[in-house]
Amino acid sequence: MPLIVKIDCPHCHTKSSGFQVEGGFRRSSDLISRRDPAVFIDEDWFLLSCGRCKKCITAQYISEHNSHRELKNVLSQHGSLEDIGYTYKVHFPSEVTLEEPEHLPSKVASPFRQAISNISAENWDAAGTMVRKALDVATRDMARTRIGNEKRSETIVKLWLKKRIEALTSEGLLTVDLSDLAGVLKDGGDEAAHDDEPYSKEDAIRLVGYAQAFLTYAYTVPGMVAEVRERVEDSPSSNTGSRPTD
Template identity: 25%
Template sequence: MSNIIYDCPHCGTQKVYFKVFYSKQHLKKTDIYNALAECGSCYEPIALVINWVVPYPKKDLPHEYFDAICTANNFFGLKVFPAPPATNAPDHVPDDVKRCFEQAAKSRNAGLFDAAGMMYRKTLEIALKGFAPEIVAWRLDTRIDKLAKEGQITPALRDWAHEIRTLGNDVVHNAIEVTQAEANQLHMFCTMLLMYLFTVPEEIALNRKKSESN
């Protein structure tokens, strides 16, 4: 049975071996094979579309090839389903905010939900610092309320921001465990907040400049 090395989209384990346990040649494209593989860590499956090229006459199907096929110069992965969850921060986010967000997202994908909760809170703290630098760092709640009062964030985003802040605080100070569902919610909330604060205004400004130059 052959293996491939891939980042698991289910459990988040990076560079884990997947056992390829089934493959079938494409009916129209002779070098293309559809295959199924199983994560060596969580045993969840992925589906692959493989470009299977070997330097000698093909006898074995990809799953019959007794080797790590991704290191044998005969395997080119075209598509993998499901794809690993994205960890990239929204566009136009400052570098320090981006670094914290992507650490949070990677922790979430790896199942480190407590770490993700703390890093989403840190992302929020650093993101809002530039909007209210006069407020002391430990008063994140005051910063959130100030932005809402000034109309820089909506009431719904204010509530989301407080959820991120509260859960992050609970992880640090009250030993609360973050669930996967909560980590997923924090990811969505934080993404939407960053897009509202940074991505949307910058895209509007860029499009306005483009319109003025035409």
């Protein structure tokens, strides 16, 4: 649909991101007959997708007009919602909460918690720096715990972070996408720690969100799989050798 609005994205934190209207729901339409001239007041909710990260929000808009108009006719128009008489009220989610992923080793969780705390305290440089430390500790932990050859493991642990990421990718412990994401975390953390200019709020929030995603794929998903496998192995059907039927 060609209708576009500008809203700060709560997911990727892009300022005044262009959101495309994907659909809508009319909550109410009231005729105020005692006004001169009489007007219709519509309360409509729209599903909007961010032009940058493609994630969605819902937003409430109000419009006043002199004749009844169907929502389906609104959705077929071009331009922005403001151009066709809508006034923005609120959107959800307004802010995405950063949370610690599950199954993190304590030594990895500690710097990531500090990154989140620094976001709350608006210490943007410190938040970015702690993201880099969380990545540094996580990649050393992955080398120590997921590579069977102890000599190879310690060799990778001692590498500089960039080379360590490349080595973990070669070992098959990081996918290409996760390796690229790790590179983004490293570069962002380096910028926050060493650049002359202050690290921005938007970049810090975005970087901590990326770190949350990286740690989720690196630790939470394998942890969940291990839990499922353990439950299956401990189930009565597993112990008796029976198989589920189709």
